[in-house]
Structure formats: C-alpha cells, structure tokens
Amino acid sequence: MNVKALLFGLLFLLPAPMWAQGYAGLGGSADGFDIPKQGYQFQFPRDHGPHPSFRIEWWYLTANLIGEDGRDYGVQWTLFRSALKPTQTDGWQSPQLWMGHAAVTTPDAHYLAERLSRGGIGQAGVTAAPYEAWIDEWHMRGPDPDTLTLTASGEEFHYDLSLTALGPLVFHGDAGYSVKSADGQASHYYSQPFYDVEGVLYLPDGDVAVTGQGWLDREWSSQPLAEDQSGWDWFSLSFDDGDKLMAFRLRGGRGDFTAATWISADGTATPLPDGSASFIPLETARVEGRDVPVTWQVTLPDYDLDVEVTALTPKAWMATRFEYWEGPVKVSGNRSGRGYLEMTGY
Amino acid sequence: MTWAVTQALLSHWRRHRLQLATLLIGIALATGLWSAVQAINAEARASYQRASDQLALGRYDELRDPSGPIPLARYVALRRAGWQVAAVLEGSLQVGDRRVQVLGVDMVTYPALPAVTQVEQSDTPPDPADMLTAPGRLLAAPDLAQTLGVRSDFPPILPSDALPSDLILTDIGVAETLLNQPGQISRLIVLPDQPMGIPPLSEIAPDLERINASTRLDTTQLTDSFHLNLTAFGLLSFAVGLFIVHGTVGLAFAQRRGMIRTLRALGVSMRRLVWMITAELTLLALIGGALGLILGFFLAGALLPDVAATLRGLYGAPVDGQMRLQPEWVVAGLAIALAGTLLASGHALHRLSRMPLLSGAGLQAWRGAASGRRATALIGLALIAGGFVTAYAFEGLVAGFAMVAGILTGAALVLPALLSFALSLLQRGARGPVTQWVWADMRAQLPGLSLALMALLLALAANIGVGTMVSSFRLTFTGWLDQRLTSELYVTAADDQQGQQIAQWLDPQVDAVLPIRSIELAHLSGPLFLYGIVDHQSYRQNWPLIASSDEVWDRVLAGEAVLINEQLARRSNLWPGDDLTLKPDQTLTIAGVYSDYGNPTGQAIVSMAQLDRIAPGADTRRFGIRLAPERATEMAQALRDQFDLPRQAVVQQASMKAQSLAIFDKTFVVTSALNILTLGVAGFAILTSLLTLWTQRLPQIAPVWALGLTRAQLARIELLRSVLLAALTAVLALPLGLVLAWALLAVINVQAFGWRLPMYLFPEDWAYLFALTLLAAFIAAALPALRLLCLPPADLLKVFAYER
Incomplete structure (x- = not known):
C-alpha cells in the first residue's frame, strides 16, 4: 500500500509526488518532530539506539568483499526507521515503522529482499546496549558496534558475516551535523568505516567464503529535501592506501549541493564544504527501464583526487517499493580502491 | 413468392391474436422464470467472487491455532524465525440491528487489498498516519458506512465500494480495540515469498496448523447446494412454460393445415415452407424471449434481496441485494428461449413436413395413436424406476435431483395412461347414452389435453412436495428452537x-x-x-x-x-x-x-x-x-445497568427465537414464490390446451347437438370435463407430491444441508390446493364453455357442410 511508498519517501527525504497532493505541509520542521541542531553532543551507547522523536533514521551497512573464488562481492544490510508521529507506543498502533533492505551483488547478479514491520510489537527495532538492530530474522548484533554479527536472507540468498571495527567512529559535517542543502536542511550523521569483515554468502550457485571491508552509516533527521532537490548520488570510497572518502551530491533545480568528508587512515575526519567535490557521469546504463550513471569521474582538488568510479555491475537496482540503485564500485585513476555507490531519483 | 407465403403465414396470427399472445406469453414465462433463477444465481456467485477478490480470500495458505486465538508473541516469534506471515484479526460486531464482520489486517505487511488501493488513489487519500495509529480508520461499503457513521464511538469511516456489504476492513490495531481482543490474532496468512532456510513450522510453532489455500471450505462450495435447488426450480418452471408453447404451436399448425395444403398445391415447396415456418418461430421465440428477459430481470430483482438474506443467514455468504444487467445473461436467455421454442415445436414441425399433400384436416391424423400411450407409460415407469435406482446407486446432491427428476418426469408420462384407465372404469359404470358419450368423449380428448395435465401434475406435485417440506421443516425447527434455546x-x-x-x-x-x-x-x-x-x-x-x-x-x-x-x-x-x-x-x-x-x-x-x-x-x-421466565426482562436490564453492556449483549430467549424464525421464513420466500408462479403457469397451460382443442371440437360436438343436447348442456359438460380431469390429476398428484416431499426431506436436504427432517402431513393445505386446482380448471374451461354457449347454431350446422 501507499503507506509503504510513503515510508520510503520519508526515509529518503525525497519530495515524493504524494507530498504535493496533501503532504506538502510536511516540509520544514512542523508536526512536533525534533530537528537536528548544530553543536549536538553525541552520547554513546545511547545514540547507537533509535531516536523516535526524529522522523527518520537508518542503520546502513555496506561491505566490499572478495570471495575465496577471487571474485568481487558487495553486501548491503539496511534498517530504516520512519515515524508517523514523534512518539513511541506499544502494540500495533505504534507510529514507529521499520523497513529492512538487504542485498548481495556479484559481478553478474544482484539479489535483494525487503522487510516491513510495525514498531510496537517487537518484530523490529534497535537496542543500544547490548547492541542489536533487527527486523524479522535479520539482525546486526554484538555487545557494541565494534564487534558485530550480521545476517539477512531473501528467497535466493542468505549471508552470515562477522565484523570487527579497526578504527574510530567518524563524524561528518560539523561534528556530526551534516548540512544537506543551501536552505539549511541537515541531519545527524556519523559512520564506522573501518570494519574488517569475514563470513559466508549462500547464493544460488553455492556457498562462498568471503573477506573484506565494511562501512556503517548512522543518520537521523526530520526534514525532507529542499523542494527543488530530486535525488542524490552518494559515494563511500576506500582507497588502497587506507584513506577513505564519503561524498555526496544532492541534485536540485537551483543547482547541486555537494559535501564530503576526507577520512585519513588513522580516522581523522576533515569535512569539506559545498563545491569541494565534483561528480561527472561518464557513462550510463539502461537498468530496469531507467538510465542510470554507472561510471563517474569524481574529483576533489583539495586532496589532488581525480578518479573514475565504476559499478561492479549495473544490475544493482533495488527493485523495492521505492526503487533506487545501490551497489559496489571499483575506483581507478590517481588512486585506486573500492567502495559503494547509492543513487536515488533516477 | 416468399413475400406472398410470408403474408399467408402471418395472416394466421392476424386472425388469431389471442393465440399469438398465448404463444408469446408461454415463451416469455418459460424464459422469464428460467432467466430469473439464472440471474439470481449468477448475481450471488458474482458477489462471492467479488468478495473473495476484494479480500484476497483463499489465495494464501493460513496458519491457525486449533485451541483459539494466536497470541501476538507467537506472530513475532514466527517473524523472527524468518517466516513471512501477515496477521489477521477477525470477529463480528453488532451495530444497531446489523451484525457486521470486522476484518483487521496488518496494513503494513498484508498484500494490498483493492479497497485500500481504491481509497488511497481517491482524490482525498487518507494520511497513512491516520490509518495506522489511533483512532485509525474504518473502510466499509457506502451503505454500511452510513449506518456506522451515527456511532460516535467508532473511528472515522472511509466509504469504499470495493468491499462486501457487511464487512468493516481496518488495520489490525484498530480491530483489536473494536473487537476488544488486544494482543490476539485470528489467523496468519503465509505470504508467497519465503526466505531461504527458514526452520519448519513443527520446530518453532508445533501448536499452529497450516491450512492449505485450496482445501479450505469456501463460500462457493457451501452454497452450491442452494444454487442447485434454485436451478432445479427454474428448470421445472421452464418445462411447464414449454408445455404452453407446445400446445399453442400444435394448435397453430393444426389450424394452418388447410392453408399449407393450399400453398403447396400452388407450388410452394415443402422445404421452403419448413424453412419459413422455422424462421417465423425463431422470430416469435426472440420476441417472447425478450419479453421473458424483461420479466425475468424484474422477478430476479424482486427476489434477490430475500435470496441475499437467506445466503447471508444460512452460510454467511456475502451477497449484495443489487441486480446488475449482464450481457451474457441476455444472450443466454434469448438462446434458451429459442432452443425451448424449437424443442417444443419440433414435433409439430416434423409432422408437418411429413404431411401428405392431400391429407385432410381431420383430428385423428394429428393425434398420436392409442398404442403410443402404452409405450409412453412404459417409458414413464422406467424413468421412475431409474430415478430410485440412481438415488440408491449414487451419492450426492446431483443424484438426489436426478431421482426427483426421474420420478417427476416418469409420473408425468404415466399420467395419460392412468387417466385413461380411470375414465374407462367410469365409462364402464355409466348408464344412459349421454353419460357414456361424456366418458368416451373425455377419453378421446385426453391426448390433446394430456400435456397440459402433465404440467398441472408437475406443478401440483411440486407444490405439495415443497409445501410439505417447508412446513415440516418449520415445525421441526420451531420444536428444535424450544429444545435448543432453553436458557431464558x-x-x-x-x-x-x-x-x-x-x-x-x-x-x-x-x-x-x-x-x-x-x-x-x-x-x-x-x-x-x-x-x-x-x-x-x-x-x-x-x-x-x-x-x-x-x-x-x-x-x-x-x-x-x-x-x-x-x-x-x-x-x-x-x-x-x-x-x-x-x-x-x-x-x-x-x-x-x-x-x-x-x-x-x-x-x-x-x-x-x-x-x-x-x-x-x-x-x-x-x-x-x-x-424464572418472568424475571428475564428485569434481569436483562439489571445486567445491562450493572456492567454497562450494550443492548445487544443481553438477549432474551423470546427475541432470539423470533429472530431465528424470521431468518427461517425469509429462507423460503423464494421457494414459495417460484412455487406459486409454477402453479399459475400450469393453469395457463390448461387454458391454452382447451383453446387448442376448441376448434377441433366442433366436429365432435355438432353431431351430439344435432341429436338434441342443448348448447347449455354441452357447455356444462365442457366445464365438468375440465374440472373432472383436473380433479383426477390432483388426486394423482397427491401421492407424487408426498414422494417428492420425502425425497426432498430425506435425500436432497441431507445432501444439501446435512440434516434429515421428519415428515409431517398437512391435509388442510392439500384441500386448499385441491380447491385451487378445481377453480383454475373451472376458469380455464369457462372461456371455451362461454363460447359454446354463445355459438350460433349456424356454425354447428356448417360442420356438416364443410368439415371432412
């Protein structure tokens, strides 16, 4: 039902068409939801858990893996929280809704699954300590976010991974206050980009033992995109020398808004303002009836970065209730590495 | 040439307008009754289909707990084990004088239902937050939405015409409150896509039972027997209607023999004549059929609300009381009118095509021989025997109806032989020439009247049988209510x-x-x-x-x-x-x-x-x-006051019985309506047969008149003959009706509903029916008798001049 579409619309902070039909008032900060504040002091483990007074939140894990067969694999595990009202109650009528997306991408295929749940009955949720995020049988669990087991399954796939954090948490923007538009829309945003990952993927062609790197994003907010913004391109890149880059571009009628965080190998994060990074689509592919850029030129003059980012496979389309592209990428140019790319609004 | 022949053929109808009307009415009645039953059946079935589409019934496997509701924790446990299931909470709710079903589904995980999609795609879509959080929203068919609208304690209502009429669809969270069953789930549907490697049900929830979508008893199966009942009745009415057509067409052909002889003498080929008459019949069938469809549509519209009430009461099947005109139904109705007319006229047409060019217009040439009667009777006996054998050899409702059909048809075929036998007995005891002539004449008339009498027999037997069944059922039911509802x-x-x-x-x-x-x-x-x-x-x-x-x-x-x-x-x-x-x-x-x-x-x-x-x-x-019964009213009020119970939560025995009987009586409204219509049609069949015989009768009456009987005497004899034949038929119909009643009570009811009822006899009803039959026969004969009375003697004299 539309509830599901709306849920996703909210999660991606997109001005979905239905908002124009009656949800237009949602723009801004109204409806009693909290809005992100500059200078917010994160407290852990509390902030690993949910923030029900904010409209949207996610626990977003991606991993670039290499199988024992030498092939590249990508894994996505995402839990979204979407609140219809800024309250938390028990039972079916809780306004907190949850949605899970999981996917495995191979060089020639993409497997995905989607789950939905209400918040008040225990079918899905997040606890900060001990740390667990779950929906149905999928979970990301550990004593704390530094040591995790991760599992998800769909009709055609299943995975069991264990993750160990080898570096510190990274805060984006101004100490975790990440601005999303020139009008000032923003979110609270931090990451753990230093996971070492190992485990097994169960795929239609057989089981594959894998190892690699993972990246967890935590973000919450209450505001949709600015009215002219139609979607975004988001990159998380890990270079072979240990440095990392988070960069995104929000596409808008009044011009793009970009932001980035340069993460050095020791975890030192440097936020980079609007206009620091540039993103040029070099090649598009026809995926599920849409033209999606699958090769990008990403440049970051401050760090002398000029790389080509190419999708492992164009097939990484998330044909969920609200569709988007999310898949592993390879980096070449004056630096090489791997990473994940997410593109919405195509 | 064709035009000339057409004119000649049509001139017959111009001269015999009543006959034309009779023929069209016959076709219209047959088509109308049949089509009405078809329309009712189709509408009811379409209602089930809509309901099952609207609610996605029977599409998914289900999990149920045989010992009661499923606790919420069990649902979460299944989900956390990977099972993709969606929760449903169902129950019923009394709203004013209506009992409505509440279907609460988890709107987030349940597959999209048409009503929800419809509401969301409307011009004013509801805010999902309103649907999913307290107080929530109720979806209901527009008329129910109106009824619910007056209740201030209900959540706001969204009307949707994609829902059955007695159902509230809502989110499971709202249903919990509405039904006062917090944390309970009636059943879980198993969604089509399940993830890899989920544990078997026996490991995680051994107390739940998985019910396959295909093995669940659905409404269609439950109500099949009811529809078969209606269909059988429709078929009976159709058959009776065809008797009228047969009689009228036979008469028309007999009267046109002279004209046909002339046309052939003028060089029109038999083949051309047969084709043109077939075309004429086709046209008449289509006109009569169209009239019948109009009749059927209104009849179905009038009966449908009761049928809907019956189906809801008996089976809880969701049926709207609204008729919709469907093109297939019109085509099928016209086709059945055409097929019926041609079937009923086939015999006459066949005989016409075999008629020797120079054969006279005499009566005997048209009649079947006496030896045919014996063969017919033997076939009838065989059919009766076959009917009983079928019922004993095969199980099931269809076998039951086959038995009833065999007995009824068989008895109808045996009727002429029995009547003839009865008349010959009377003839043997007769004294005096006039009496002897009367009996002999009646025997001679029998073949021409036998089809109408068969129709009468069937209608009477059906009346007695069904009447006995309904009355027996009602008596048993009332007694049973007394036994069952013992609490005050x-x-x-x-x-x-x-x-x-x-x-x-x-x-x-x-x-x-x-x-x-x-x-x-x-x-x-x-x-x-x-x-x-x-x-x-x-x-x-x-x-x-x-x-x-x-x-x-x-x-x-x-x-x-x-x-x-x-x-x-x-x-x-x-x-x-x-x-x-x-x-x-x-x-x-x-x-x-x-x-x-x-x-x-x-x-x-x-x-x-x-x-x-x-x-x-x-x-x-x-x-x-x-x-003590006298304390019941006071106690009911005390209970309501003490526990703040709604009115319908405390019911007294008397009102419960009254309600049950009201539902029961509604159940048989359709049956009795069809019953009365069938009897009416049979009476009409006698009238047409007598009119048919009328023209052929002059040559027989003229000599008797010439011998000295007055026209008044002849007219009285005419009336007597009709009433007597009807009386004889009614006497024979009684045992047949009782056999039919037995078959309905002991065979059909057992198969259709699963209960066997004791049979009670209602002689007053029979007396009433008998009197009604005699009256019908009297009225049917009154017109020919009146004609005879007013017949100019010249016409009788002409017989000797022109006929033969």
Whole structure:
C-alpha cells in the first residue's frame, strides 16, 4: 500500500509526488518532530539506539568483499526507521515503522529482499546496549558496534558475516551535523568505516567464503529535501592506501549541493564544504527501464583526487517499493580502491 | 413468392391474436422464470467472487491455532524465525440491528487489498498516519458506512465500494480495540515469498496448523447446494412454460393445415415452407424471449434481496441485494428461449413436413395413436424406476435431483395412461347414452389435453412436495428452537475478565449460569466448532438428540465421550460408537448425535474440563442464564445497568427465537414464490390446451347437438370435463407430491444441508390446493364453455357442410 511508498519517501527525504497532493505541509520542521541542531553532543551507547522523536533514521551497512573464488562481492544490510508521529507506543498502533533492505551483488547478479514491520510489537527495532538492530530474522548484533554479527536472507540468498571495527567512529559535517542543502536542511550523521569483515554468502550457485571491508552509516533527521532537490548520488570510497572518502551530491533545480568528508587512515575526519567535490557521469546504463550513471569521474582538488568510479555491475537496482540503485564500485585513476555507490531519483 | 407465403403465414396470427399472445406469453414465462433463477444465481456467485477478490480470500495458505486465538508473541516469534506471515484479526460486531464482520489486517505487511488501493488513489487519500495509529480508520461499503457513521464511538469511516456489504476492513490495531481482543490474532496468512532456510513450522510453532489455500471450505462450495435447488426450480418452471408453447404451436399448425395444403398445391415447396415456418418461430421465440428477459430481470430483482438474506443467514455468504444487467445473461436467455421454442415445436414441425399433400384436416391424423400411450407409460415407469435406482446407486446432491427428476418426469408420462384407465372404469359404470358419450368423449380428448395435465401434475406435485417440506421443516425447527434455546437469557461479555465478573454477580441471583464456550478446529470434513458444557438439567432434558448410546450425558460430562451434530455425522458418516479425532492426540468416542439446523458447519460438544484440555485458550464471554421466565426482562436490564453492556449483549430467549424464525421464513420466500408462479403457469397451460382443442371440437360436438343436447348442456359438460380431469390429476398428484416431499426431506436436504427432517402431513393445505386446482380448471374451461354457449347454431350446422 501507499503507506509503504510513503515510508520510503520519508526515509529518503525525497519530495515524493504524494507530498504535493496533501503532504506538502510536511516540509520544514512542523508536526512536533525534533530537528537536528548544530553543536549536538553525541552520547554513546545511547545514540547507537533509535531516536523516535526524529522522523527518520537508518542503520546502513555496506561491505566490499572478495570471495575465496577471487571474485568481487558487495553486501548491503539496511534498517530504516520512519515515524508517523514523534512518539513511541506499544502494540500495533505504534507510529514507529521499520523497513529492512538487504542485498548481495556479484559481478553478474544482484539479489535483494525487503522487510516491513510495525514498531510496537517487537518484530523490529534497535537496542543500544547490548547492541542489536533487527527486523524479522535479520539482525546486526554484538555487545557494541565494534564487534558485530550480521545476517539477512531473501528467497535466493542468505549471508552470515562477522565484523570487527579497526578504527574510530567518524563524524561528518560539523561534528556530526551534516548540512544537506543551501536552505539549511541537515541531519545527524556519523559512520564506522573501518570494519574488517569475514563470513559466508549462500547464493544460488553455492556457498562462498568471503573477506573484506565494511562501512556503517548512522543518520537521523526530520526534514525532507529542499523542494527543488530530486535525488542524490552518494559515494563511500576506500582507497588502497587506507584513506577513505564519503561524498555526496544532492541534485536540485537551483543547482547541486555537494559535501564530503576526507577520512585519513588513522580516522581523522576533515569535512569539506559545498563545491569541494565534483561528480561527472561518464557513462550510463539502461537498468530496469531507467538510465542510470554507472561510471563517474569524481574529483576533489583539495586532496589532488581525480578518479573514475565504476559499478561492479549495473544490475544493482533495488527493485523495492521505492526503487533506487545501490551497489559496489571499483575506483581507478590517481588512486585506486573500492567502495559503494547509492543513487536515488533516477 | 416468399413475400406472398410470408403474408399467408402471418395472416394466421392476424386472425388469431389471442393465440399469438398465448404463444408469446408461454415463451416469455418459460424464459422469464428460467432467466430469473439464472440471474439470481449468477448475481450471488458474482458477489462471492467479488468478495473473495476484494479480500484476497483463499489465495494464501493460513496458519491457525486449533485451541483459539494466536497470541501476538507467537506472530513475532514466527517473524523472527524468518517466516513471512501477515496477521489477521477477525470477529463480528453488532451495530444497531446489523451484525457486521470486522476484518483487521496488518496494513503494513498484508498484500494490498483493492479497497485500500481504491481509497488511497481517491482524490482525498487518507494520511497513512491516520490509518495506522489511533483512532485509525474504518473502510466499509457506502451503505454500511452510513449506518456506522451515527456511532460516535467508532473511528472515522472511509466509504469504499470495493468491499462486501457487511464487512468493516481496518488495520489490525484498530480491530483489536473494536473487537476488544488486544494482543490476539485470528489467523496468519503465509505470504508467497519465503526466505531461504527458514526452520519448519513443527520446530518453532508445533501448536499452529497450516491450512492449505485450496482445501479450505469456501463460500462457493457451501452454497452450491442452494444454487442447485434454485436451478432445479427454474428448470421445472421452464418445462411447464414449454408445455404452453407446445400446445399453442400444435394448435397453430393444426389450424394452418388447410392453408399449407393450399400453398403447396400452388407450388410452394415443402422445404421452403419448413424453412419459413422455422424462421417465423425463431422470430416469435426472440420476441417472447425478450419479453421473458424483461420479466425475468424484474422477478430476479424482486427476489434477490430475500435470496441475499437467506445466503447471508444460512452460510454467511456475502451477497449484495443489487441486480446488475449482464450481457451474457441476455444472450443466454434469448438462446434458451429459442432452443425451448424449437424443442417444443419440433414435433409439430416434423409432422408437418411429413404431411401428405392431400391429407385432410381431420383430428385423428394429428393425434398420436392409442398404442403410443402404452409405450409412453412404459417409458414413464422406467424413468421412475431409474430415478430410485440412481438415488440408491449414487451419492450426492446431483443424484438426489436426478431421482426427483426421474420420478417427476416418469409420473408425468404415466399420467395419460392412468387417466385413461380411470375414465374407462367410469365409462364402464355409466348408464344412459349421454353419460357414456361424456366418458368416451373425455377419453378421446385426453391426448390433446394430456400435456397440459402433465404440467398441472408437475406443478401440483411440486407444490405439495415443497409445501410439505417447508412446513415440516418449520415445525421441526420451531420444536428444535424450544429444545435448543432453553436458557431464558443469553449474555455476551466484552472479555474474559468481565465474563468472570458477570458469572460471579449472577450466581447467587439465578438458577444457573451456563457458560457457552467454543473454539474452531480443522476437521477433515471442514471447519469444526467445539463447544464445552457444564452438567445441567437444561442439557440432559432438552438437548435434541437424534441418535444416542447408553448413559450419553454421564459419559460426555465425565470427559469420556463427545456429542456431534447431524451435519458432521452425515458428512463423515460418524455415529454413536465411532471415534472422533479432535486433535492428533485427542480422540473421543461419539456418544450421541444432535440435530442442528441452520448451520452449515460441523459441531461437537464435550465437557468443559475436556474443552480446557483441548483448547486452554478458549474465551469465556458468553453465558446462558436459567431463571424464572418472568424475571428475564428485569434481569436483562439489571445486567445491562450493572456492567454497562450494550443492548445487544443481553438477549432474551423470546427475541432470539423470533429472530431465528424470521431468518427461517425469509429462507423460503423464494421457494414459495417460484412455487406459486409454477402453479399459475400450469393453469395457463390448461387454458391454452382447451383453446387448442376448441376448434377441433366442433366436429365432435355438432353431431351430439344435432341429436338434441342443448348448447347449455354441452357447455356444462365442457366445464365438468375440465374440472373432472383436473380433479383426477390432483388426486394423482397427491401421492407424487408426498414422494417428492420425502425425497426432498430425506435425500436432497441431507445432501444439501446435512440434516434429515421428519415428515409431517398437512391435509388442510392439500384441500386448499385441491380447491385451487378445481377453480383454475373451472376458469380455464369457462372461456371455451362461454363460447359454446354463445355459438350460433349456424356454425354447428356448417360442420356438416364443410368439415371432412
């Protein structure tokens, strides 16, 4: 039902068409939801858990893996929280809704699954300590976010991974206050980009033992995109020398808004303002009836970065209730590495 | 040439307008009754289909807990084990004088239902936040939405025409509040896509039962028998209508023999004539059929609300009372009119095509020979025998109807021989020439009248049979209600806790508080409702047992045995002494079988302790209360006041009985309406046959008149003849009607509804019907008799000049 579409619309902070039909008032900060504040002091483990007074939140894990067969694999595990009202109650009528997306991408295929749940009955949720995020049988669990087991399954796939954090948490923007538009829309945003990952993927062609790197994003907010913004391109890149880059571009009628965080190998994060990074689509592919850029030129003059980012496979389309592209990428140019790319609004 | 022949053929109808009207009415009646039944059936079935599409019924496997509702924690456990299931909470709710179903689904995980999609795509889509959080929204068909709208304690209502008329669709969170069943789930549907490697159900939820989508008993199966009943009635009406067509066409052909002879003498080929007459009949059939469709449409529209009420009452099948005109129905109606007309005229047409060019217009040439009568009677006897054999050799409703059809058709075919035999007996006892002539003349007329008399026989037999069945049923039902509804008051609490409070409060004030608890189990034969009872004289003295073993109540109450209802007994062939498996590890001996009318599903009764063992979760919300009858009203009010219960939560025995009888009576409105129509059609058939015979009759009457009988005497004889034949037929119809009643009660009812009813006889009804028949025959003969009375003697004289 539309509830599901709306849920996703909210999660991606997109001005979905239905908002124009009656949800237009949602723009801004109204409806009693909290809005992100500059200078917010994160407290852990509390902030690993949910923030029900904010409209949207996610626990977003991606991993670039290499199988024992030498092939590249990508894994996505995402839990979204979407609140219809800024309250938390028990039972079916809780306004907190949850949605899970999981996917495995191979060089020639993409497997995905989607789950939905209400918040008040225990079918899905997040606890900060001990740390667990779950929906149905999928979970990301550990004593704390530094040591995790991760599992998800769909009709055609299943995975069991264990993750160990080898570096510190990274805060984006101004100490975790990440601005999303020139009008000032923003979110609270931090990451753990230093996971070492190992485990097994169960795929239609057989089981594959894998190892690699993972990246967890935590973000919450209450505001949709600015009215002219139609979607975004988001990159998380890990270079072979240990440095990392988070960069995104929000596409808008009044011009793009970009932001980035340069993460050095020791975890030192440097936020980079609007206009620091540039993103040029070099090649598009026809995926599920849409033209999606699958090769990008990403440049970051401050760090002398000029790389080509190419999708492992164009097939990484998330044909969920609200569709988007999310898949592993390879980096070449004056630096090489791997990473994940997410593109919405195509 | 063609034009000239056309004119000649049509000139007949110009001169015989009444005949034309009769023919068209015959076709219209046959088509109309048949089409009405078809329309009702089609509309009811379309309603089920809509409902099942609208609610996605029968599309998914389901999980149920045989011992009661599924707790929310069980759903979460299944989900957390990977099982993709969606929760449903169902129940019924009394709103004013309507009982409505509440279907609460988890709107987030349940597959999209048409009504939800429709509401969301409307111009003013609801905010999902309003749908999913308190107070929520209710979706209901527009007319129900209006009824619900007056209740201020209900959440706002969104009208949707994509829902059955007696259903509220809402989110499960809203349903919990509405039905006052927090944390409970009625069933889980198993979604089509399941993830890899989920554990088997037996490991994580052994107490849940998986019910395959295809094996569930659906509305269509349940109501099939009802529709077959209606169809059989429609077919009977159609057959009776065709008798009229047959009679009229026969008459028209007989009267046109002279013209046809002339046309052929003028050089028109027989082939051309046959084609043109066929074309003429086709045209008439289409006109009559069209009239019939109009009749049928309005008839169906008038009967449908009652049928809908019956189907809802008997089977809980969702049927709208609204008729919709469907093009297939129009085409089918015209086709059946055409086929029926050609079938009824085939014989006449065939004879016409074989008629020698120079053959005269005499009567005997048109009639069947006497030897044909014996053959017909033999075929009739064979059909009767075949009918009985079918019923004994084969099981099922269709075999039951085959038997009834065999007996009825057979009896109709035997009728002329029987009448002829009766008349020859009368003739033998006759004194005097006039009396002898009357009997002989009647025998001579018999072949021409026999089809009409057959129609009368069938209509009378159907009336007696169905009337006997309905009256027997009503008598049994009333008696059974007295036995079953022994408590003076019935109260329904909002929940278990209130139930307990009510029981405690009542205990010192009344003679007995009898808890009524039940759960739904899945049995091989379909859903099975298991009830628990406590030991009380109410049961021991009154319960309507139709088969029992020794010490039946002691054994049941000791938890050693079980009682089952007749439906279950007959469907599964289980009788006292057999074992009934309630759950895999719970088998009890059957101690008795009780009658249970108006309920399509199986039922069983065990002791309360046994019910708790089998299904600890069954709720205790309903009670029967025994007290002095005169205190019932006062106590009902006291209960409502004390526990703040809504009006419908406390029901007195008398109003419950009245309600049940009202539903019962509505059930047979359609049957009696069709019954009366059939009798009317049969009366009309006699009229047409007598009119048919009328023209052929002059040559026979003229000599008698010439011998000295006055026209008044002849007219009286005419009336007498008709009434006497009808009386003879009615006398023969009585045993046939009783056989039919027996077949309906002992065979058809058992197959269709699962209960066998005792047969009662209602001689006053027969006397009334007999009188009605004589009256019909009298009226039918009055017109020909009147004509005879006013006939100019010249016409009688002409017979000697022109005929032969």
